[in-house]
Amino acid sequence: MLAKLLKYEMKASARTLVPLYIGTLIVALVCSVQMALFIADNRSGFAMTIGVFQVNNTLTGILFLLFFGLCVAITVLTIMTVIQRFNHSLIGDEGYLMFTLPVTHTQLLSSKFIGALIWSVIGSFVMFLSLMIISASGVMIGADAINWGELWNQLRYIIRDAIHPMLVSGLYAFASLAAGILLVYLSIMIAQTEKLNNHRVAAAVILFFLLNWLFGAVESILFVSVGNIGVPDGFRISNDFMWAYNMVMGCRIAFEAVKCVICFMGTKWLMQKKLNL
């Protein structure tokens, strides 16, 4: 049943997000071609013709502005879609259908959550891919001037040194994203309860910031405690950066995971006991 719920969840969001993602990739491609032409003109000396230089400059500027606008749109629209899908399909009229389907509340909530995570990851990937497409033009045009062997060597060193912190940071970003989504859900669910129902939107926004601040405060207190109690004396002397990095990030990821569990269980409990359609 979870797979079926997820299928409908993805279909419903795809209508808004897929065209936006395709649009961003197309604009990135156009930017890339325009940039390649710009670089080629500069190298051939053709750009010295003032008119061509100005047109190229303006066009490239507009395209980049458009591209960054689309990146902002991806971020904002993905967040809005995540919120809207939860709000409309569970708390709005569609909730009368969703909550009378023969599925558990865990399955309902999981489908929304997994769907939101998938779209967030796809959105991030589309932005990354777009940047790669734009960068590709410069690399292709200047390919003959690049020492590929040297570049590969440099990349190998970067990957070797950075892969661990990159993976840990990526994991932390993912855990934060998951906790953020679930915190939004929890805020919306608290806001639809009987006492706050008349001011749902305002209450949800205030609750989100309040809960976020509360979790932040708890995290700070815990971190101070860990810093005072958990760090062995040897560390302060040895100054092992990676050890400290792993420990801090490990704690932060664990904290985000705990946040996820609290928000998920809280939202599920409210769905079961305090649903107020």
Next chain:
Amino acid sequence: MTALVQFENVTKQYGDKKALDNVSFTLEPGKIYGLLGPNGSGKSTAIKIINDLLQPTSGTVLVNGLKPGVESKKIISYLPDRNYLNDWMKVEDAFKLFEDFYEDFDRSRAEEMLRSLNISSGARLKTLSKGTLEKVQLILIMARRAKLYVLDEPIAGVDPAARDYILQTILSNYGEESSILISTHLITDIEKVLDEVLFLQNGRIVLQGAVDDIRAEHGKSIDGLFREVFRC
């Protein structure tokens, strides 16, 4: 035989207000029940509790012997008094959704009803009129081979000509073991199909019984009695 629905001393309170006040009733299989009462009498609250959309403040609710939950949702076909379908869907998407989630959904029966009402399966829900949308929802609900059909104002949004067809659809699509609970204000139209009625007022049941008995006892139609009991 296990009752399809059993309410025992059920109370639902919103702050100081009691939407349902110590309500008890039983719905048996094979009957059509009318849940009648003015606005704010507690009809929707009772229906939501049966469908696990609300939790009672106190009392016991059993559906087919079990607390409302996944199992009860498999046997209840519920039509709310609003559009609950996502408007990006086509009619056939809605059919597919019901087919995916309800094992008892009879696709051929749904398509037959759709043809009778001249509605295209390729029509987008957001292009349909309110009345047609209500018909589509009713088709989805009645095409299930459920044990209990809970219909909240099923004929309120459709024209009088379509009402007879809809009532006929309801009557011809429920089996002997099934029951129907209809909540409505349009009593004249549905009186002829009801076996039993429950009159709700201020969250309490003020009258309950077989339609024929009530008519004989009060010497009035159910509609006439409703107007008398709930006179403003």
